[in-house]
Amino acid sequence: MKEQYVLELQHIRKEYPGVIALKDVTLNVKKGEILALIGENGAGKSTLIKTCSGAVIPTSGKIVVNGKEFESMTPQLAAENGIAIIYQEFNNVAELSAAENLFLGRPIKKGFIIDKKAMEREAEKAFQQLNIKINPKTLMKNLTVGYQQMVEIAKAIQQNAKILIMDEPSAPLTSAEVESMFAVVELLREQGVSIIYISHRLEEIYRLSDRIVVLRDGEYIDTLITKNSHVDELIQLMVGRELTETYPPRGDCINPNEVVLEVDKLSGNGDKDISLKIHKGEILGLGGLVGAGRTELAEMIFGSAKKESGTIKFKGNEINPKDPREAIDIGIALVPEDRKRHGALLGSSIKNNINMPIYERISKFSVINSKEEMRVAEKYREDLAIKTPTLQQLVKNLSGGNQQKVILGRWLAANSELVILDEPTRGIDVGAKYEIYKLMNELVEKEGKTILLISSEMEELMGMSDRIIVLAEGKMTGELQKNEFSQNTIMAFASAIEEVKEDEK
Numbered sequence: 321m322k323e324q325y326v327l328e329l330q331h332i333r334k335e336y337p338g339v340i341a342l343k344d345v346t347l348n349v350k351k352g353e354i355l356a357l358i359g360e361n362g363a364g365k366s367t368l369i370k371t372c373s374g375a376v377i378p379t380s381g382k383i384v385v386n387g388k389e390f391e392s393m394t395p396q397l398a399a400e401n402g403i404a405i406i407y408q409e410f411n412n413v414a415e416l417s418a419a420e421n422l423f424l425g426r427p428i429k430k431g432f433i434i435d436k437k438a439m440e441r442e443a444e445k446a447f448q449q450l451n452i453k454i455n456p457k458t459l460m461k462n463l464t465v466g467y468q469q470m471v472e473i474a475k476a477i478q479q480n481a482k483i484l485i486m487d488e489p490s491a492p493l494t495s496a497e498v499e500s501m502f503a504v505v506e507l508l509r510e511q512g513v514s515i516i517y518i519s520h521r522l523e524e525i526y527r528l529s530d531r532i533v534v535l536r537d538g539e540y541i542d543t544l545i546t547k548n549s550h551v552d553e554l555i556q557l558m559v560g561r562e563l564t565e566t567y568p569p570r571g572d573c574i575n576p577n578e579v580v581l582e583v584d585k586l587s588g589n590g591d592k593d594i595s596l597k598i599h600k601g602e603i604l605g606l607g608g609l610v611g612a613g614r615t616e617l618a619e620m621i622f623g624s625a626k627k628e629s630g631t632i633k634f635k636g637n638e639i640n641p642k643d644p645r646e647a648i649d650i651g652i653a654l655v656p657e658d659r660k661r662h663g664a665l666l667g668s669s670i671k672n673n674i675n676m677p678i679y680e681r682i683s684k685f686s687v688i689n690s691k692e693e694m695r696v697a698e699k700y701r702e703d704l705a706i707k708t709p710t711l712q713q714l715v716k717n718l719s720g721g722n723q724q725k726v727i728l729g730r731w732l733a734a735n736s737e738l739v740i741l742d743e744p745t746r747g748i749d750v751g752a753k754y755e756i757y758k759l760m761n762e763l764v765e766k767e768g769k770t771i772l773l774i775s776s777e778m779e780e781l782m783g784m785s786d787r788i789i790v791l792a793e794g795k796m797t798g799e800l801q802k803n804e805f806s807q808n809t810i811m812a813f814a815s816a817i818e819e820v821k822e823d824e825k
């Protein structure tokens with residue numbers, strides 16, 4: 321008997337000017353399974369799943385839902401046929417409650433009047449069904465990102481979604497939030513919901529999925545049964561070559577006599593009394609849980625947030641950058657964590673984005689040296705493997721991971737002496753991660769730069785740092801030399817708030 325699939329994508333093709341995002345992709349989803357969708361940045365994952373919601377209209381191909389055939393979807397058709405997508409940027413309204421968001425656009429009414437009580441009751445039920453503890457009255461803006469995502473999932477389930485598609489759902493979450501999200505996803509599978517799960521974190525894929533579909537360059541490559549597959553095989557299918565080392569080796573290039581950055585008893589922006597030194601050629605890792613105050617520290621150094629007290633010295637001189645412009649001018653760069661909000665000019669080209677901080681330097685009498693402009697953009701396209709047909713491409717048309725690479729390229733192009741990288745590889749595929757690590761090595765080894773690396777990925781932090789400083793709740797809780805690196809020690813410091821308070825008494 322032919323197996324019944326809840327969703328079949330048949331021979332899906334999607335063309336954009338100059339790009340074939342999908343070529344003849346066929347895959348199917350069974351009832352009550354978690355199907356992982358993986359592939360490098362720009363492989364076509366987001367484009368493919370967007371065909372299921374009508375956000376992308378395929379050039380050709382068919383979408384079959386429970387045996388019903390569609391040439392393309394619309395948001396309404398998708399909803400009617402039980403398909404829901406959780407995108408990375410949620411569509412919620414911060415000033416409304418969780419319950420109101422759950423019923424956004426389709427409120428429960430009593431006559432002409434919106435029935436708040438009924439919505440709260442229904443929301444309560446939906447949350448209970450997923451085993452999540454959210455007060456339906458809580459305003460969305462007061463919920464953590466993790467809970468906001470839960471509301472989105474509850475909304476999908478409340479609308480009777482049978483196929484839930486999640487595009488990199490773990491990317492913005494803390495590790496505890498990821499665990500809760502997994503629990504919900506597994507519960508949904510038990511309830512017979514089918515899930516398509518996109519992630520660059522392979523350990524999640526192994527933990528959650530039943531089958532794995534691999535895309536490469538817009539093409540379907542293979543489907544694997546998760547429990548019978550091996551991670552090396554998976555990586556090879558994704559990147560089309562073997563990756564042997566995860567972290568490229570780096571020679572000793574630290575100059576212990578030259579302090580590039582010295583922060584002394586720095587307080588403000590949620591941080592208290594932080595003191596640290598970074599030497600020339602060093603990669604100093606900043607560890608801690610999300611919300612520990614690492615980004616906040618970076619912001620004060622970069623002039624995008626005010627300090628209250630303490631001093632910041634850069635190459636021996638005290639600095640007080642009042643805005644990022646000033647920090648950039650003296651040689652400090654910050655590649656922000658939330659690159660969409662703080663970084664990319666989405667409506668502008670790749671070339672413009674990369675050259676942005678250096679236009680002054682490559683111009684004479686207000687005339688841009690376009691050869692140099694091209695050379696710089698070309699260099700980072702190559703170094704970071706930015707997937708695009710042309711450097712004139714608008715950044716908004718790139719895949720999520722490739723947008724991140726553009727912003728990273730911009731700050732590397734700025735040629736700053738101190739480069740602060742806040743979660744530089746979030747949303748970046750395994751192959752490109754390696755390229756970024758190589759570039760970081762090159763910066764410190766060959767170009768004599770210094771790096772402050774903020775990362776929540778423990779492996780990356782330990783793999784790339786020369787030394788690690790751990791923060792918790794805005795305070796420094798520990799410092800580890802390379803021979804002391806261990807996941808347990810870092811975690812202990814990262815959650816060591818209580819012990820520190822004891823010490824202070």
Ligand SMILES: Nc1ncnc2c1ncn2[C@@H]1O[C@H](COP(=O)(O)OP(=O)(O)OP(=O)(O)O)[C@@H](O)[C@H]1O
Nearest residue numbers: 336341361362363364365366367717718719720721
């Ligand atoms: N509106 C658009 N115009 C032009 N090209 C586009 C557009 N949307 C997507 N693309 C291209 O289609 C390809 C696939 O992009 P997609 O966003 O699906 O990748 P992805 O697998 O989700 O990558 P990531 O892991 O980085 O999120 C990319 O080359 C991208 O540049």
Ligand SMILES: [Mg+2]
Nearest residue numbers: 365366719720
């Ligand atoms: Mg994507």
